[in-house]
Every structure is written in structure tokens, then in C-alpha cells.
Amino acid sequence: xxxxxxxxxxxxxxxxxxxxxxxxxxxxxxxxxxxxxxxxxxxxxxxxxxxxxxxxxxxxxxxxxxxxxxxxxxxxxxxxxxxxxxxxxxxxxxxxxxxxxxxxxxxxxxxxxxxxxxxxxxxxxxxxxxxxxxxxxxxxxxxxxxxxxxxxxxxxxxxxxxxxxxxxxxxxxxxxxxxxxxxxxxxxxxxxxxxxxxxxxxxxxxxxxxxxxxxxxxxxxxxxxxxxxxxxxxxxxxxxxxxxxxxxxxxxxxxxxxxxxxxxxxxxxxxxxxxxxxxxxxxxxxxxxxxxxxxxxxxxxxxx
Amino acid sequence: xxxxxxxxxxxxxxxxxxxxxxxxxxxxxxxxxxxxxxxxxxxxxxxxxxxxxxxxxxxxxxxxxxxxxxxxxxxxxxxxxxxxxxxxxxxxxxxxxxxxxxxxxxxxxxxxxxxxxxxxxxxxxxxxxxxxxxxxxxxxxxxxxxxxxxxxxxxxxxxxxxxxxxxxxxxxxxxxxxxxxxxxxxxxxxxxxxxxxxxxxxxxxxxxxxxxxxxxxxxxxxxxxxxxxxxxxxxxxxxxxxxxxxxxxxxxxxxxxxxxxxxxxxxxxxxxxxxxxxxxxxxxxxxxxxxxxxxxxxxxxxxx
DNA sequence: AGCATTCATCAATCGTATCTATGGCTTTTC
DNA sequence: GAAAAGCCATAGATACGATTGATGAATGCT
Numbered sequence: 001x002x003x004x005x006x007x008x009x010x011x012x013x014x015x016x017x018x019x020x021x022x023x024x025x026x027x028x029x030x031x032x033x034x035x036x037x038x039x040x041x042x043x044x045x046x047x048x049x050x051x052x053x054x055x056x057x058x059x060x061x062x063x064x065x066x067x068x069x070x071x072x073x074x075x076x077x078x079x080x081x082x083x084x085x086x087x088x089x090x091x092x093x094x095x096x097x098x099x100x101x102x103x104x105x106x107x108x109x110x111x112x113x114x115x116x117x118x119x120x121x122x123x124x125x126x127x128x129x130x131x132x133x134x135x136x137x138x139x140x141x142x143x144x145x146x147x148x149x150x151x152x153x154x155x156x157x158x159x160x161x162x163x164x165x166x167x168x169x170x171x172x173x174x175x176x177x178x179x180x181x182x183x184x185x186x187x188x189x190x191x192x193x194x195x196x197x198x199x200x201x202x203x204x205x206x207x208x209x210x211x212x213x214x215x216x217x218x219x220x221x222x223x224x225x226x227x228x229x230x231x232x233x234x235x236x237x238x239x240x241x242x243x244x245x246x247x248x249x250x251x252x253x254x255x256x257x258x259x260x261x262x263x264x265x266x267x268x269x270x271x272x273x274x275x276x277x278x279x280x281x282x283x284x285x286x287x288x289x290x291x292x293x294x295x296x297x298x299x300x301x302x303x304x
Numbered sequence: 305x306x307x308x309x310x311x312x313x314x315x316x317x318x319x320x321x322x323x324x325x326x327x328x329x330x331x332x333x334x335x336x337x338x339x340x341x342x343x344x345x346x347x348x349x350x351x352x353x354x355x356x357x358x359x360x361x362x363x364x365x366x367x368x369x370x371x372x373x374x375x376x377x378x379x380x381x382x383x384x385x386x387x388x389x390x391x392x393x394x395x396x397x398x399x400x401x402x403x404x405x406x407x408x409x410x411x412x413x414x415x416x417x418x419x420x421x422x423x424x425x426x427x428x429x430x431x432x433x434x435x436x437x438x439x440x441x442x443x444x445x446x447x448x449x450x451x452x453x454x455x456x457x458x459x460x461x462x463x464x465x466x467x468x469x470x471x472x473x474x475x476x477x478x479x480x481x482x483x484x485x486x487x488x489x490x491x492x493x494x495x496x497x498x499x500x501x502x503x504x505x506x507x508x509x510x511x512x513x514x515x516x517x518x519x520x521x522x523x524x525x526x527x528x529x530x531x532x533x534x535x536x537x538x539x540x541x542x543x544x545x546x547x548x549x550x551x552x553x554x555x556x557x558x559x560x561x562x563x564x565x566x567x568x569x570x571x572x573x574x575x576x577x578x579x580x581x582x583x584x585x586x587x588x589x590x591x592x593x594x595x596x597x598x599x600x601x602x603x604x605x606x607x608x
Numbered sequence: 609a610g611c612a613t614t615c616a617t618c619a620a621t622c623g624t625a626t627c628t629a630t631g632g633c634t635t636t637t638c
Numbered sequence: 639g640a641a642a643a644g645c646c647a648t649a650g651a652t653a654c655g656a657t658t659g660a661t662g663a664a665t666g667c668t
Contacts, residue, residue, distance in 0.1 A: 052570075322645075
């Protein structure tokens with residue numbers, strides 16, 4: 001295929017009209033330019049320049065190729081500039097997945113700050129529960145995911161944002177501040193993983209909850225509780241996103257979930273990804289960033 | 305600036321999804337691909353790929369650059385193909401300058417044959433008297449010129465096509481087959497160079513012609529003669545292009561002009577130029593091509 | 609006619625692309 | 639679980655090619 005170095009030489013010759021002038025412009029010695037032209041002619045099998053008296057002249061083919069060369073060189077320049085814009089966070093794209101209550105609380109704050117700081121970056125959201133979000137990360141369909149988990153995650157680099165406490169949620173006039181105090185009540189379960197966690201917590205208290213309703217929607221859940229249809233547990237984030245005044249909430253210490261931000265691949269992250277994770281960390285409710293040795297959980301690697 | 309070899313490697317990695325597969329497709333060893341990627345990242349200052357488990361994944365910047373690379377590689381291919389079309393006479397342009405009576409006789413024959421043989425080539429004419437045509441050649445505004453001359457031309461490669469005899473042109477009933485037989489008549493002069501040649505010829509016969517009219521147009525000249533307004537000389541080509549039946553023509557042996565085809569620059573000519581000169585030679589009235597050692601006049605070089 | 613300019617050729621040096629061999633890490637398999 | 643296989647990065651060696659300076663030939667201007 002055509003050698004771009006030679007095309008650059010040909011373009012310079014076309015622009016400056018002579019081998020010597022082209023060499024000067026390219027900071028080459030004159031024989032280098034001659035050599036490149038000769039090789040380019042040999043490689044293409046076409047006569048590109050013709051000696052004409054003291055100087056040279058481009059043939060029709062030479063002018064054609066020089067024109068194309070200019071265009072190609074321009075595209076190379078443009079690509080380089082685009083890449084620089086990317087690195088300088090003046091352009092690019094970041095895709096974020098987050099679970100609903102995060103999207104209802106601190107994620108929009110981070111997104112707004114990010115958008116203001118880097119207006120050239122195309123920031124996109126996607127709602128996804130943690131298992132789906134992790135899949136999206138692994139498949140490369142998102143760059144950053146805000147997840148919660150009760151266990152460790154392997155194969156991804158994660159950083160803990162804060163501990164999201166769990167709250168017992170009851171109607172206003174149902175007494176009892178512990179799970180076991182409501183063992184005879186009807187219970188409302190959330191998503192599959194949340195229900196599993198609820199079952200585990202109740203088992204630790206020595207009973208199995210009677211789950212009558214199931215819904216992911218934390219607004220609906222509170223509405224059900226407000227109507228005296230049952231009790232449930234909800235994470236603090238959900239209550240921060242929406243708080244029905246007609247329910248009573250009681251913290252359940254030690255039963256919280258950890259909220260993490262996760263990225264795929266190895267460090268260092270692309271600039272836009274890195275910038276977004278920092279914004280998210282800064283906007284999360286209780287950023288542990290102040291302590292130098294804050295907890296970091298990564299599949300294998302550990303962030304410094 | 306971006307190195308196209310590395311861009312080709314990046315594009316292959318993007319297409320095939322792994323370093324190993326890309327290496328296979330490029331017929332490279334795997335470490336070569338790794339090395340190119342690493343260098344490209346160092347040179348651009350951007351992370352382009354990220355290790356992800358067993359394989360790698362392109363970052364946003366990597367995908368952007370790979371896309372641009374595909375485009376640039378495509379343009380390089382296209383340019384190469386265009387050039388090949390040029391060399392194969394499937395595309396291109398040739399510009400021809402010729403003097404009027406040549407354009408009225410054999411040049412259109414050559415042009416038609418050329419157009420039929422190479423329909424992809426953009427063939428253009430331009431009428432120009434020899435001095436102007438030679439200037440156009442030197443300035444590169446035309447590629448081929450059909451000229452006539454009485455002297456040698458330097459600095460251009462010329463090939464003689466044929467000898468164009470000069471004819472004495474008189475009214476039908478004016479007797480006298482030599483120049484001197486009409487020394488007392490009124491004369492009609494052609495263009496500046498033709499008039500100079502006429503003066504020289506008459507001087508050789510021992511008189512100065514009384515030039516009353518001057519016009520380049522060989523149709524007008526014959527009309528003037530037909531109306532008994534004077535006598536003149538005309539080259540055979542002009543008479544072949546247009547013959548007024550009411551004039552008498554007498555050949556003047558040894559006073560002809562040589563008709564040449566001229567090109568600029570050094571051999572070998574571009575394919576289209578070469579093809580056109582051959583067509584012109586084949587279409588010229590008395591091609592001397594049959595003789596192996598036909599006369600060739602070139603400024604310095606001599607065509608084999 | 610002499611001189612300056614322009615381009616091509618030649619020999620030598622330096623940079624760099626590619627290869628083979630090797631090691632670390634992850635994922636899969638028995 | 640441990641072993642095996644797959645995938646990528648690193649290191650050192652080799653060879654090709656680009657660049658340079660010096661030289662020569664030809665042209666055009668003064």
C-alpha cells in the first residue's frame with residue numbers, strides 16, 4: 001500500500017514546486033526528497049514527476065496523487081486532534097449504569113457537576129440493577145456502574161462509596177423497632193436479591209417472613225405500608241429518594257448494603273471514565289475520601 | 305504525526321477483537337502487534353486498549369481512532385486504485401494545443417480515435433499558434449502541442465509528422481506558377497510568422513511583395529483571392545481544410561513547413577500523453593513512421 | 609562563456625520494525 | 639481445587655530502510 005511518508009513528500013513537492021523547496025519545508029536533505037519520489041514512482045509504477053529544464057513538474061498522475069495525499073494527511077491531522085480532544089476531556093462519551101434509588105438521589109448531582117465541568121463529553125445513563133449492571137460492564141456496554149452489593153465482586157475494579165443503612169419500614173402506629181417484633185405481620189419483598197437479603201436477615205432473627213407482596217418500586221412499597229398492608233425493609237437511599245410521611249422508619253444497624261462504583265478493565269482508566277468516577281465519589285452521601293486509607297475492594301488489584 | 309502502520313494494526317485489533325487474531329490477519333507475530341499498540345499509545349498519549357481478563361478491549365479513544373484509521377486506510381486504497389486507473393488509461397486528462405488548420409484536418413481524426421480507444425480520458429483541445437503553443441507547453445498548461453516550424457525548437461521534445469508543402473494561390477485566370485511571376489500584384493499576408501516567411505521567400509526571388517491585406521483566416525484569404533484582390537501563399541493543410549473552387553493553387557517545392565508534435569519534460573511521457581502523440585502520428589497525412597530511422601528533432605535528447 | 613541553481617546517484621550511519629523466546633495472568637477443564 | 643490452555647507483555651537479536659553528506663551532470667541566467 002501507499003507509504004504515507006512518501007505521500008507527505010510528494011505533497012510538499014506539489015505545494016512548493018521543487019524538490020529543494022520541499023526538502024527545506026520538510027527539514028529534509030534534498031537527496032531524501034529525490035529518493036522518496038523515485039521510490040514512490042517505482043512502488044506505484046507511475047511516473048509522478050518529470051524533469052523540466054532546471055526544475056521538475058508534476059505529471060497528471062503526480063498531481064492527482066498529491067491531491068489525494070493532501071486529503072489523507074488532513075484526515076490524519078484531524079484524527080490526531082480528535083484524539084487530543086478526547087484526552088483533554090473536550091470530547092468523548094461515558095456511559096453509566098446505576099440502580100434506581102441511586103439515580104433518584106446522588107447520581108444526578110454527580111451528572112450535573114460532570115456536565116458542567118466537561119460540556120463536550122456525551123454522558124449517558126442507564127438504569128440497571130447490580131447484576132445486570134455488572135454484566136453491562138463486562139460486555140463493555142457501559143463504562144461505569146454504580147452498584148450495591150453484600151458480597152465482594154471479582155473481575156472488576158470497585159471502590160466503596162458509602163454504607164447504605166437498611167431501615168425497617170412500618171405503618172405509623174405499628175409498634176416494634178426490631179425485625180422480630182413483626183414476625184406475625186405480612187411482609188412486602190423487593191427485588192429478588194433484596195428479598196434474599198431480607199430472608200437472610202429474618203432467619204438470623206429466628207423466623208421466616210410471610211411475604212405477600214413483591215415490588216421493586218420503593219414508592220409503591222411505602223404506599224403499601226402506609227395503607228397498613230404490611231411491613232418491609234428499605235435502604236436509606238430509597239428513603240432519601242422518596243419518603244412517604246405516613247410510614248415509620250427505624251434504622252437496622254449492621255444490616256446495610258455497600259454502595260460501590262465499578263469500572264471494567266485495568267488501570268489507568270480513560271480520562272472521561274476517571275473524571276466521572278471522581279464526580280460520583282464527590283457527590284455520594286458520605287464520601288470516605290477524607291481518610292487516606294479508605295477501603296478499596298478490587299477483584300485483584302488494589303488502587304493506591 | 306500518526307503512524308499509518310500502527311493505525312493499520314489498531315484497526316485490525318478493532319476488527320478482530322484480540323491481539324492474537326489481529327496478528328494472524330496481518331501476518332505478524334503477536335508481539336509485533338502488542339508493540340505497535342504500546343507505541344501508538346505512547347505516541348498519542350492516550351490509552352487505546354485495556355486489558356480485560358484474558359483479552360483486551362478498546363477504550364472509547366481506541367475505538368474512535370480505529371474508526372478514523374479505517375477511513376484513512378480506505379482513502380489510501382482508493383488513491384492507489386485511482387492511480388492504477390490513470391496508468392491503465394482508464395482515467396486521466398490530456399490537453400492538446402494545435403494550430404487552426406491542423407484542428408481543421410487531421411487532429412479531429414486523431415481525437416476521435418483516441419476518444420474511442422480511451423473513453424475514460426478527458427481529452428481537451430485548445431487552438432494556439434505555434435509560439436503560443438510552445439509557451440503553453442513550457443508552462444505546463446497543455447501536455448501535447450501540434451506545431452509547425454521552419455527552425456528547430458529547443459527545450460522540448462518534438463517529433464516531425466510530415467512536411468506541409470506551400471502553395472501559391474492565385475485567382476483562376478491569373479497566369480504564372482512562380483512567386484516572381486506575381487511581383488507586381490497585390491499580396492495578402494497571413495499571421496506575423498507566415499508573413500515573415502513570405503517576405504523571406506520573395507526576397508529569395510529578388511522582390512518585396514506589396515502586402516495589402518492581412519488575415520489569419522484561410523477561408524477569408526481564399527475568398528479575397530477568388531475576388532481578384534490579390535495573391536498569396538497557403539500551406540497544404542489550410543487548403544485541405546478548406547478549398548475555394550474559384551482559386552488556382554500551384555505547389556512551391558522546397559518551401560514547405562515542417563509539422564511537429566511536441567511534448568514537454570523528459571521521457572518517458574505519462575501514459576495518456578504517449579497514447580495521444582501516437583494517435584496523432586498515426587492520423588497525420590503522411591506519417592513517416594514506416595521508416596525505422598525517421599527524423600527526430602529534440603532539444604537535446606533523441607528519441608530512440 | 610562563466611556561474612549559480614537544481615536534481616540524481618553513491619556510500620555510510622542510524623533508527624526501528626519484526627522475529628523468537630520467555631514470563632505473568634486469567635479462564636477453563638478434569 | 640489443581641492443572642492446562644489461552645492471551646498478552648517484555649527482552650534481546652536481526653535486518654531492512656530512511657536519512658545524510660559528498661559528488662556529478664545538466665540547465666538557465668548574467
